Amino acid sequence: MSEQNKIPYKIYLNENEIPKQWYNVRADMKNKPAPLINPGTHEPMGFDDLRPVFCDELIKQELDNDTAYFDIPQEIRDFYKMYRPSPLVRAYCLEKALGTPAKIYYKFEGNNTSGSHKLNSAIAQAYYAKNQGLKGLTTETGAGQWGTALSMACAYLGLDLKVFMVKVSYEQKPFRREVMRTYGASVTPSPSMETQIGRKINAEHPGTTGSLGCAISEAVEVATTNEGYRYVLGSVLNQVLLHQSVIGLETKAALDKYGIVPDMIIGCAGGGSNLGGLISPFMGEKLRGEKDYRIIAVEPASCPSFTRGKYAYDFCDTGMVCPLAKMYTLGSNFIPSANHAGGLRYHGMSPILSQLYADGYMEAVSVEQTSVFEAAENFARTEGILPAPESSHAIRVAIDEALKCKASGEEKTIVFGLTGTGYFDLVAYQKFNDGEMTDYIPTDEDLAKSLASLPKVD
């Protein structure tokens, strides 16, 4: 094939081809995702119930199950132009190294300072807050990807930002903390002494190193008790999947440009923001009966919400201040083993993806972390990108599927989401390089115990 006609290594759209609208997959779902409900009354949360916590425009997006397309405001599109369109990469070198007839593509979302796709929703959420005349935002962050993304968005728009960072990450992973500070965010280790809930947790568990659920509760408290502040969240919510649809829309536009039709689409799944965004336009075609694709969610064996969780209403945070969401969950007090380095540690899953999975539109597989890092190393050495551990879950399954094609001789087209880079995960890589990484799978008893904490909802 001549160099001119060959599919390039990287398919870039033009700046003008950045989507002008987000796509809301809920509009094409026959069974809509279950609504958020009040943890006390179990009544569905309406616009007014959510206003103290979230920005108005974002609540509208959260609750709207019918509008298929939402215009992307010009200011957000301009911000997107600083790091989008992101490339759809043909993994020629990986294909060659594997000796597979499969054609492998990945949508690479890591080429921005936040290092992941999180920025797509961060700028949208910050924009609507600014537009509402708010002073600032609060949020929580674990390892710091979401906090970094939101810091960048708030710096760009001149919004104040207060991040509660899980204490153990604040102390042991100081680098993302410093990125956030460079972007002007204030970063507080959680649990702190600045909130009621933080003081309570510190009193009850002296010396605790914190958890994501606790940091959420602190961030929500500060947002609801300070004039001009709201709380924002980087995954799970319907609005986040809406914003992240930009990933899938670009992917589809790039594939369409070359007449490529994928056989399967693979993504890692923590709270579901990347996977939900990546698959959305493809899922839309599937829901409308226009096309069929295999859609595969990959999760860690140590935190297996889809494959071993229960589809039920559960708390989103450990402080139990947030609404209940119906989702595949391991129970809100589930915490993956400390030796799990691969991210994707959230106990629940996006309600949209949960409903789609329950209805049989998606598959899910779980993988163990040593094999994930083997795939990551293989990918880094052949494709030149050091992947985030989270993203490497998708790489693992993409490689496995490509090897099945090698065995069968099938020339399948595989698309996967490479959500981010691993530059801030080198402690985990070091463990792997030193041969000290181990796997962990929760026992049935572990899961039964954490699932016993599910609230009773009729």
Next chain:
Amino acid sequence: MSEQNKIPYKIYLNENEIPKQWYNVRADMKNKPAPLINPGTHEPMGFDDLRPVFCDELIKQELDNDTAYFDIPQEIRDFYKMYRPSPLVRAYCLEKALGTPAKIYYKFEGNNTSGSHKLNSAIAQAYYAKNQGLKGLTTETGAGQWGTALSMACAYLGLDLKVFMVKVSYEQKPFRREVMRTYGASVTPSPSMETQIGRKINAEHPGTTGSLGCAISEAVEVATTNEGYRYVLGSVLNQVLLHQSVIGLETKAALDKYGIVPDMIIGCAGGGSNLGGLISPFMGEKLRGEKDYRIIAVEPASCPSFTRGKYAYDFCDTGMVCPLAKMYTLGSNFIPSANHAGGLRYHGMSPILSQLYADGYMEAVSVEQTSVFEAAENFARTEGILPAPESSHAIRVAIDEALKCKASGEEKTIVFGLTGTGYFDLVAYQKFNDGEMTDYIPTDEDLAKSLASLPKVD
């Protein structure tokens, strides 16, 4: 202006527009750079003299002052396609924040796992080594950018790689070390007990934390005493500037596409690899009398080779095993103050750039590190990219020039090189965020002392 006609935020070339040849600026220089000479005899080093240390093809490139263009082998171009063409970015957001009528562009070389432009020469050097049938390569690295780039190239080609990493960086900056290991390189803290020179230095200076010059000497010793190994270097050398011309050629092609003619081109200068590559085609036009541009080298005030150094033959390493090079130098035993966090710590400068500077084709300015980090923070918050401290020297001067335009009302076009990202420099950013960064300028006495070590060459 309609969205269609506006210059985009990022000008991307097509993959087929990646240069097919490197440009050798020496071909257009009337005064050629001075040759490398033997430290003992002071005779110019010829092909045979250099063969024990360097790969054959690279020596040819090193010594060739006349051939204007060298074909880029297809395998290198294929590797380039994994991360090139790199974008030429219009800094719309920075312009707006500064309120300047200047038009600012930057060529961004940081979107690859090595985090900098170093990969452009690493793959070239590794390719020629592989092609010569060698088993492996040795090199030194300080903070690790070059070592990381070479690790990626060697992993891709299946070459063995031994990196001597300055001991203090090996211990205090473990992350780039782990990236190198993930790419299969062996990384040894220098001075080690594996080489004669290392054992000697350890004996003479017990507890020493090493230096770049010492690591060079160890890497050269291993290359010359092991069958099938050669030594490679990431900057200073003519061959490196040749490979890095890909930066400038792409920049020029992108500008030409939109009919943009820069008034000035700004780059940071350590050993000169980025600056030399970025300016090469523009310098070629200037040397041939076709066009005129202001070309500005920016160096740290704490390591001011151009602005306060001497143009003379000097040692390239502290072990004094390498050939002598004629260059602007501060003396091979010059070491910038430990509080200098901004990179660009090499005592010398590319012989090509040194000759061009001596002949008046370039300007040079030095800047202090606190003002460099102020510029870095400003850039990060407006343009969304956390820059490497090295690159931020160029940002500082680009901002200063843009502010001069604001004062004068001139709509000048400024192009600068953004060589890399600062993801592995967060200890320095933390210092800045905490207000603990200080500046340091060597005294005239300091410089007189280090310049006293210059070898006597007639």
